[in-house]
Amino acid sequence: MPLDTGHESREFKIVGKRPVRPDGVDKVTGRARFGADMTAPGMLWGVMLRSPHAHARIVSIDASRAEALPGVHAVVTRADFPADSGGNEDVLDHCIAGEKALYDGHGIAAVAAASRNLARRAAALIEVEYEILPHVTDVDAAIAPGAPIIRPGLRTSGDTDATDADTNIAAKHEFGHGDVEAGFAKADVIVERSFTTGASHQGYIEPHACLATMNADGQADIWCCTQGHFAVRNTCAAIMGIEASQMRVTASEIGGGFGGKTTVFIEPVALALSRKTGRPVKMVMDREDVFRASGPTSSASIDVRIGATEDGRIVAGEATLRYQGGAYPGSPVEMGSMSAFACYDMPAVRTTGYDVLCNRPKQAAYRAPGAPMAAFAIESAVDDLARELDMDTLDFRIKNAARDGTQSSYGPKYDQIGLLPTLEAAKAHPHWNAPIKEGEGRGIACGFWFNFGGETCVSLNVNADGTVGLSVGTPDIGGSRASMCQMAAEELGVPYSSVRTIVADTSSLGYNDVTDGSRVTFATGLATIRAARDATAKLCDRAAQLWGIPAAAVEWRDGAAHPAGDNAGKFDPLTLAEIAAKGAETGGPVAGHCEVNADGAGVSFGTHIADVAVDPGTGRTTVTRYTVLQDAGKAVHPSYVEGQFQGGAAQGIGWALNEEYLYDEDGHLLNSGFLDYRIPVASDLPMIDTEILEIPNPGHPYGVRGVGETPIVPPLPTVANAIRDAAGVRMTHAPMSPPRVLAAMKRRG
Amino acid sequence: MKVGLWGSLRPVAGGADSVELEAATIRDLLAALVAKHPGVEPFLKSGIAVSIDGVVYQNSPGQTIPAGAEVYLLPRLRGG
Numbered sequence: 001m002p003l004d005t006g007h008e009s010r011e012f013k014i015v016g017k018r019p020v021r022p023d024g025v026d027k028v029t030g031r032a033r034f035g036a037d038m039t040a041p042g043m044l045w046g047v048m049l050r051s052p053h054a055h056a057r058i059v060s061i062d063a064s065r066a067e068a069l070p071g072v073h074a075v076v077t078r079a080d081f082p083a084d085s086g087g088n089e090d091v092l093d094h095c096i097a098g099e100k101a102l103y104d105g106h107g108i109a110a111v112a113a114a115s116r117n118l119a120r121r122a123a124a125l126i127e128v129e130y131e132i133l134p135h136v137t138d139v140d141a142a143i144a145p146g147a148p149i150i151r152p153g154l155r156t157s158g159d160t161d162a163t164d165a166d167t168n169i170a171a172k173h174e175f176g177h178g179d180v181e182a183g184f185a186k187a188d189v190i191v192e193r194s195f196t197t198g199a200s201h202q203g204y205i206e207p208h209a210c211l212a213t214m215n216a217d218g219q220a221d222i223w224c225c226t227q228g229h230f231a232v233r234n235t236c237a238a239i240m241g242i243e244a245s246q247m248r249v250t251a252s253e254i255g256g257g258f259g260g261k262t263t264v265f266i267e268p269v270a271l272a273l274s275r276k277t278g279r280p281v282k283m284v285m286d287r288e289d290v291f292r293a294s295g296p297t298s299s300a301s302i303d304v305r306i307g308a309t310e311d312g313r314i315v316a317g318e319a320t321l322r323y324q325g326g327a328y329p330g331s332p333v334e335m336g337s338m339s340a341f342a343c344y345d346m347p348a349v350r351t352t353g354y355d356v357l358c359n360r361p362k363q364a365a366y367r368a369p370g371a372p373m374a375a376f377a378i379e380s381a382v383d384d385l386a387r388e389l390d391m392d393t394l395d396f397r398i399k400n401a402a403r404d405g406t407q408s409s410y411g412p413k414y415d416q417i418g419l420l421p422t423l424e425a426a427k428a429h430p431h432w433n434a435p436i437k438e439g440e441g442r443g444i445a446c447g448f449w450f451n452f453g454g455e456t457c458v459s460l461n462v463n464a465d466g467t468v469g470l471s472v473g474t475p476d477i478g479g480s481r482a483s484m485c486q487m488a489a490e491e492l493g494v495p496y497s498s499v500r501t502i503v504a505d506t507s508s509l510g511y512n513d514v515t516d517g518s519r520v521t522f523a524t525g526l527a528t529i530r531a532a533r534d535a536t537a538k539l540c541d542r543a544a545q546l547w548g549i550p551a552a553a554v555e556w557r558d559g560a561a562h563p564a565g566d567n568a569g570k571f572d573p574l575t576l577a578e579i580a581a582k583g584a585e586t587g588g589p590v591a592g593h594c595e596v597n598a599d600g601a602g603v604s605f606g607t608h609i610a611d612v613a614v615d616p617g618t619g620r621t622t623v624t625r626y627t628v629l630q631d632a633g634k635a636v637h638p639s640y641v642e643g644q645f646q647g648g649a650a651q652g653i654g655w656a657l658n659e660e661y662l663y664d665e666d667g668h669l670l671n672s673g674f675l676d677y678r679i680p681v682a683s684d685l686p687m688i689d690t691e692i693l694e695i696p697n698p699g700h701p702y703g704v705r706g707v708g709e710t711p712i713v714p715p716l717p718t719v720a721n722a723i724r725d726a727a728g729v730r731m732t733h734a735p736m737s738p739p740r741v742l743a744a745m746k747r748r749g
Numbered sequence: 750m751k752v753g754l755w756g757s758l759r760p761v762a763g764g765a766d767s768v769e770l771e772a773a774t775i776r777d778l779l780a781a782l783v784a785k786h787p788g789v790e791p792f793l794k795s796g797i798a799v800s801i802d803g804v805v806y807q808n809s810p811g812q813t814i815p816a817g818a819e820v821y822l823l824p825r826l827r828g829g
Contacts, residue, residue, distance in 0.1 A: 157791070158757040158792075160760040160761075172757065173755075173756070173757050173824070174755070174756025174757050174759075175755050175756045176756055177766065202829075258829060259828070259829020260829075262829065332827060334824050335826070335827060338755075338823070338824075350756075352756075364829075365827060365828060365829030366829050367829045368828075368829065369827055369828065369829045410755070410823065411753050411755055411800065411821040411822075411823055412753070412800035412803050412805075412819060412821040412823075413802075413803050413819055414803055415802065415803035415804060450805070450826045450828070451828075452805065452807055452826045452828060453807075453808075454807070454808065455808065516827075516828040516829055517826065517827070517828025517829075518828060519828065597808040597809055599804065599805065599806040599807060599808065599809050599812070600804050600805075600806075601805070699804060709828060709829060
C-alpha cells in the first residue's frame with residue numbers, strides 16, 4: 001500500500017476520549033459467549049490422549065477397547081488426516097503426533113463420545129506401545145555434542161559453515177553493521193555476561209475451545225476462541241484437504257490470547273472427529289492440556305559483550321542468542337536478534353541467533369515474541385556497563401539512545417521514533433525523582449518492538465435510521481471494537497453510540513490477518529477510517545442527488561453534507577441520518593468498504609522504572625512501585641492504551657519473578673497448573689503507573705502506533721536492574737525466583 | 750541503488766553487506782536480486798520484509814522505490 005495515509009494534525013472530538021466499551025455489559029453479566037459456550041444439536045465431545053513420554057517412537061495404537069465402549073462414536077489418529085497438509089505439516093504434527101511423540105503431552109489419538117467424561121474414560125482405554133527415546137529439554141544441552149537428535153535429517157539453514165550432520169539447530173540468523181572487533185579495540189570498558197531465561201506461558205485465563213462441524217459434502221464450520229479466525233480457516237482447510245471457501249470460522253469472545261491463540265491446537269482434530277462421526281464435535285482443553293500442549297515461549301541462552309569509551313559512548317556490541325522453540329523449527333530467535341540492541345546508536349554491532357529444537361511443545365507467539373529475553377540480557381549488561389563507568393544508568397541510556405536517523409542494529413535507519421522522549425519523560429517523572437526507600441532498589445530499562453500492519457478488510461453499513469454497523473475481521477482482544485467505533489464516529493461525525501462494531505465470520509468479509517503484531521488499532525483503524533471516507537463520499541453523492549447539484553459541489557463536515565461554497569447553491573446541511581432515511585429514493589443502502597495491505601506501522605519504544613524490595617532472609621522480591629512510559633503515536637482510547645501498558649508490565653513482572661516451565665529429568669512438565677506455575681495476581685503488584693507519549697506515526701491518518709507488545713519487553717531487565725540496586729547481585733537467569741536470588745546473595749557474601 | 754542485506758543473506762549474495770541493483774518497485778527489486786544471486790531465493794520464500802527509508806513493507810510488491818531511498822532487506826516480521 002503506498003503511504004498515502006494523509007496524516008495530519010487535527011482536533012479530535014471522539015478519538016482520545018474514554019467511552020464505555022460496547023462489549024462490557026455482555027462480559028460483566030455473563031452473556032458474552034466464549035469458546036466453550038457454544039453447543040449444537042447432536043453434539044459429541046472430543047478428548048485427546050496425550051503422550052506420557054518426552055520422546056518416543058509410536059510402535060502401535062490399539063483403540064479397540066475404547067471403540068467398544070457404548071457411547072463412543074469414533075477414535076482418530078494421525079492416519080485419519082490427509083498426507084498433504086498444504087505446508088502445515090508441523091502445525092498438524094503438533095496437534096496430533098505422527099511417527100514419534102516429541103514432547104510430554106503430545107497428542108496421540110482422540111475420542112469422540114456422547115459426554116466429556118465418557119470420552120475421557122475411552123481415551124484411557126486406548127493402548128499405545130512406545131519405544132522410549134533419549135530426550136533433551138534444555139537449549140544448551142540440545143546443541144552440545146552427543147545430544148539426542150530430535151529430527152534426524154535436519155540441517156541448519158542460513159549457516160554456510162554447518163557440517164552435513166544431524167543437528168538440533170534448525171537455523172542461524174545474523175544481523176549487524178560495522179567492524180565489531182575494531183569497535184571493541186576502542187573501548188575503555190567491556191562488559192561480558194551470559195544469561196538464560198525460562199520458558200513462560202501466555203497465561204490466558206480462557207483455555208482453547210472449539211465446536212467443529214464437517215459434513216459429508218465437505219462443508220465445514222468452526223466456532224472457536226482465536227486471535228485470527230481467517231488463519232484458522234486457511235490452516236484447517238489445508239490440513240483437511242478442502243477449499244477455504246468450504247469452511248466458515250466464527251471467532252468467539254476471547255479470554256486472553258497474547259499471541260498464544262494465533263495458531264491451532266485442537267481444531268483440526270475436532271474436524272477429523274466430526275468428519276468421521278457426521279456429528280458436531282466440541283473440544284475444550286483443560287488447564288493441564290493448555291500448559292503441556294499449546295504454545296509457550298522459547299527458553300533462551302544468551303551471551304552478551306558491550307564496550308564503551310570512558311566518556312560513556314557505546315562503541316561496540318555483540319550477542320549470541322540460542323532460543324529453543326520446542327520440537328519444531330521456528331523459535332523467534334531472529335526477532336530477538338534484531339531487537340536486542342535496537343534501542344542504541346552503535347557504530348558496530350553483531351548479533352547471531354540459533355533456532356534450536358528441544359523435546360518441548362512447539363512455541364507460539366507471546367507479546368513481542370523473542371524480544372523480552374534479548375532485552376533481559378542486553379539491558380542488564382548496559383546497566384552494568386553504566387555502573388562500571390560510574391555513570392547514572394538513565395543518563396547513560398540517554399547518551400546512547402537511538403534517535404531519528406540512527407542506523408538500527410538490525411539494518412535500516414530509523415524514521416521518526418520515540419525512544420528519547422520516553423527516556424526524558426522518565427528522567428522528569430516523579431517516580432525517578434522520588435527518594436528510594438530504605439532497603440529497596442530502583443531499576444530502569446528500555447524496550448523496542450517492530451509493529452506491523454497486514455491484510456485488512458472492513459465493511460461499514462449506514463443504516464436507514466442513521467446508525468452505523470461496522471464489520472471487522474480482527475478478533476477484539478483488547479478493546480478494539482471501542483476504538484473502531486471511535487474512529488468511525490470521528491470520521492462520520494456521528495455520536496460514538498451510533499456505531500456498532502462486530503467481528504464478522506470468515507464468510508462475511510474478505511481476508512484479515514491475525515490480531516497480532518500490535519496491528520489492529522493501526523491497520524483495522526486505518527481501514528475503518530478509509531471505509532468511513534468511502535461512505536461519506538457516497539453520502540455526498542446522495543445529497544447532491546437530493547439537491548440536484550453535482551456531487552463535486554458537496555463536502556462532508558461535522559456529520560453532514562454541505563454545499564461546497566457559495567456557487568454550489570443555498571441548501572441546509574443534510575445529516576447522515578437524513579440522507580440515510582432517503583436511501584431508497586437515491587440508490588439504495590449506503591456502505592463504505594476498505595481493503596488494504598497496511599504497511600507503515602511504525603516502530604515502538606518504551607521505558608520502564610521499577611522499585612523493588614528484596615527479602616534478605618528468603619530472597620523474595622516485591623515490586624513496590626512501577627511506571628511505564630511509552631510512545632503510542634495517538635492514543636485512540638487512552639484507557640485501553642494504559643491497559644495494554646499495565647497488562648504487558650504485569651505479565652513481564654510475572655516472567656521476571658516466577659513464571660517458568662519446569663521439567664524433571666525424564667522430560668515431564670512439573671508445573672502444568674496455576675498453583676505451581678504462578679502468574680501474578682492483583683495483590684502481588686502495585687498499581688502500575690503509566691505515561692502515554694504521543695509522537696505521531698506518519699503512516700496512519702491519526703498518527704496511531706501499535707502499543708500491545710512493547711510493554712512486555714522492558715520488565716525483565718527493569719526488575720533485574722532494581723534487584724541489582726537493592727541487593728547488590730546481578731541476576732543472570734529469569735525468572736529471578738526467591739531461591740535463585742537468595743543463592744546469589746549468599747554467593748555475594 | 751544500494752540494497753542493504755541482513756547478515757544471513759550476505760553469504761549467498763556475494764559476501765558483502767549490500768548489493769547494487771536497479772529496480773523501480775519491490776517486485777522488481779526482489780526479481781533482480783534473485784537473478785543476480787539465485788541463492789537468496791529460499792530466504793525470500795520463507796518470508797521477507799523490505800525497509801524503504803525506514804518504513805517496513807511486508808506485503809506490498811507494487812510499492813515504488815524513490816530515487817536515492819535507503820533500502821534494506823529483513824526477515825518477515827512476526828508478532829503476538
